[in-house]
Amino acid sequence: MGKFDLSAILGNPDYMAMLLHGIEMTFVVAIGSWLLAMSLAMLLLGLRYAPGRIGNAFVAAYVSYHRNVPTLVQLMLWYFGIFTLMPDWLTQWLNDHNAEAIFAIIGLGLCQAAYFSEDLRSGLRSVSPGQMEAARALGHGYISAMRFVMIPQGVRNALPALINHSVSLFKNSSLAVAIGVAELTYAVKEVENLSFLTFETYLLATVLYLTFSLLIMAAGAFVTWRADPLRSVRA
Known part of the structure; x- marks a missing residue:
């Protein structure tokens, strides 16, 4: 029976360099795809509420495909x-510019945009219609009312779902290993192949993914708390 030896990985500079590079690439892919997904989600949300049925039909088809x-x-x-x-x-x-990472960002970003857009749509639908009427009574046009009144409240309502899907996006960045992106899962496989320490290597990967996911959730909880207009009352 082999002996558990995590220090053989943590104490090896080459293995640690590979893991650190993998972590860096994981965050490059995750952050890049998150920014793309959120930008597209806002565009899809605008098309949902645009006059006419063409935009709504396009968004419905887009969401259906990616989900x-x-x-x-x-x-x-x-x-x-x-x-x-x-x-x-x-x-x-x-x-010449890391095609694997670029296509991972594109693929994950386009896919996650469907989920983000539905989260934002649900958050916006939860805002009372009276908010729009009040904004229009105060002199806001449709676009101004959506920008300054409806969307901020809708985003605040959608934060829990957006945070959950952000964590899912971070975890799904590991799928990029299938197209050759040298992210954390790829680095873990390389370290395991070189060290033959299967349990230790995948245990370390598990701890790293769990730690980063919990940190994202904690950051999301803080943002949600800061965005709560009644936090001072509840305190």
């Missing part, structure tokens, strides 16, 4: 499918 096709399949479609159809000059540029 019903596995994220891993979407990543593979982008990297092994769409990437091969691009012009040679663009392919060369992407290869």
